[in-house]
Amino acid sequence: MDMVMKGVFIASLKTILLVFLISLLARNAIGVLLNINNPSTYSRDDFPPNFIFGSGTSAYQVEGAATEDGRTPSIWDTIAHREFMGNGDIACDQYHKYKEDVQLMVDTGLDAYRFSISWSRLIPSGRGPVNPKGVQYYNNLINELISNGIQPHVTLFHYDLPQVLEDEYGGWLSRKIVEDFTAYADVCFREFGDRVSHWTTVNEANVFVLGGYNSGNVPPKRCSAPFGLNCTSGNSTTEPYIVAHNCLLAHASASRLYKTKYQDKQHGFVGLNIFLYWFVPLTNRTEDVMATQRANDFFVGWFIDPLVFGDYPDIVKKRVGSRIPSFTRHESHQVKSSYDFIGLNHYTTVYIKDNADAFIAEPRDFFVDMAATIIFKQDTVPTSVFPIEYSSGMQRSLEYIKEKYGNPPIYIHENGQATPSNSSLNDTSRVKYLDAYIGSLLDALRNGSDTRGYFTWSFLDLFELLDGYESSFGLYYVDFNDPDLKRYAKLSAYWYTNFLKGRNISIMEVDQKSILMQSKASHISH
């Protein structure tokens, strides 16, 4: 998933060469981050007994059955068919294979499965009549999970707005989305809330807004020159702020509905999810340190300040001026405290450099408003997409949230490592990554963070947004060349299983023989 975010920046900065040069200069900064957890220094027993470990996917990325049983296209179907490498027409076919997949979850020892509901499967016209086949599918999946002792953690919106609402009124750009999203949430709470206790309204709200309306690299692909990719319509200076505002109001409205109508009976929890980098100043110059705080205020504060304090951060309001909508007193009141937990997708650490030119630039998009340049340093660790050396960013991020926002309950909804999809089942880089990041999470817990659960992204290899089937994050390999879409456990699946079942997680102990045998039984290289 983080590929979306990387794309956002690459599209936005348009200065890859400059980034590369600056990153060469920045090598000295790495020392701050080196803190790799020693494998096998922790075990599952070190985590609180109620702490939830799971793994996740999203509807468009795994379900397939795109035109079956009354489902209509989402904005992802439309773009994927128009111009993308691959699509989710079949994906992992979880729509038909959910029983098999739940069995794999049992084998892995998951406490919880994070998945999303396809709005256009449940309510094919976006609003109005509910599709009984859609209700039946999610009932089947949820019942299968529950009867196997696995908690469903459900996301309502994971990038896949019904196309019909995009066509009718511009989707999230219009205030009308608030009413339709709330009605959709109502159906979900009513039909599934007796068994689902963890609801996330919007996945990666900040990246959805930036990718969809600022950089134009994900549906609905809106942006305007000189920002983003050659979009046919959009306005990168204004739309991201309008859409973010509508996301917050829709979240607050659905959350309020849950609290007033369902929470007493169903005893569940509602939260919003954002994507979170750990930002480190490129140098100790005051300008870079201040730019780093600004980056946090824009990236995180843009959504989390309204939830916790009832308004956008001052620096965001000051920099964006009249382009950012204001909350009325009533709206501010509704948004504030409209959450039981905050969901975070965290993958890596990036560096922040002050961008002084941005202070006088016009026109401005989100990134010019932020006046900070984001620098990836992946060139230093070519063997893995997300450097394992940056794992302490997990602890630091959680400590930042703890300090800044009064230690709210947190779920790490996504964390994981990318590998090329044609690489072997012997995914040692993913094992090392998970080992280090879960270790860093434990450090944060021991230092007082109220984090309550952790989900790897992703359970299966799936249709990656932005990347199609080129890269994969799965614990389980899916052979997309096999008509049966057979699943194979990677080394990381064995590792996670050992961890979850309280066995020794020393990398050397993990079952190398099993992956070798599976590789030989299939046409997968190793």
Ligand SMILES: *[C@@H]1O[C@H](CO)[C@@H](O)[C@H](O)[C@H]1NC(C)=O
């Ligand atoms: C910044 O200062 C801290 C604390 O003095 C030091 O540990 C770190 O190495 C410095 N970072 C850079 C990039 O100079």
Ligand SMILES: *[C@@H]1O[C@H](CO)[C@@H](O)[C@H](O)[C@H]1NC(C)=O
């Ligand atoms: C941008 O879009 C226009 C109109 O569709 C097209 O002619 C042009 O080639 C595109 N430019 C790039 C760089 O993709």
Ligand SMILES: *[C@@H]1O[C@H](CO)[C@@H](O)[C@H](O)[C@H]1NC(C)=O
């Ligand atoms: C974006 O919207 C602003 C405010 O309405 C307007 O001033 C600006 O010209 C628009 N930009 C584009 C590219 O349409």
Ligand SMILES: *[C@@H]1O[C@H](CO)[C@@H](O)[C@H](O)[C@H]1NC(C)=O
């Ligand atoms: C614990 O968290 C605080 C911030 O909440 C931080 O200042 C401190 O360095 C952390 N302690 C350790 C041992 O990492």
Ligand SMILES: *[C@@H]1O[C@H](CO)[C@@H](O)[C@H](O)[C@H]1NC(C)=O
């Ligand atoms: C995977 O695909 C890439 C790009 O097509 C290719 O360079 C590489 O050799 C392939 N690796 C394997 C193990 O097949």
Ligand SMILES: *[C@@H]1O[C@H](CO)[C@@H](O)[C@H](O)[C@H]1NC(C)=O
């Ligand atoms: C796990 O296995 C490693 C390697 O065999 C061993 O060094 C370590 O002591 C074991 N850890 C535990 C907790 O048993």
Ligand SMILES: *[C@@H]1O[C@H](CO)[C@@H](O)[C@H](O)[C@H]1NC(C)=O
């Ligand atoms: C897996 O990769 C590691 C090094 O990354 C290697 O030591 C090990 O032998 C490999 N195992 C198999 C079964 O290929």
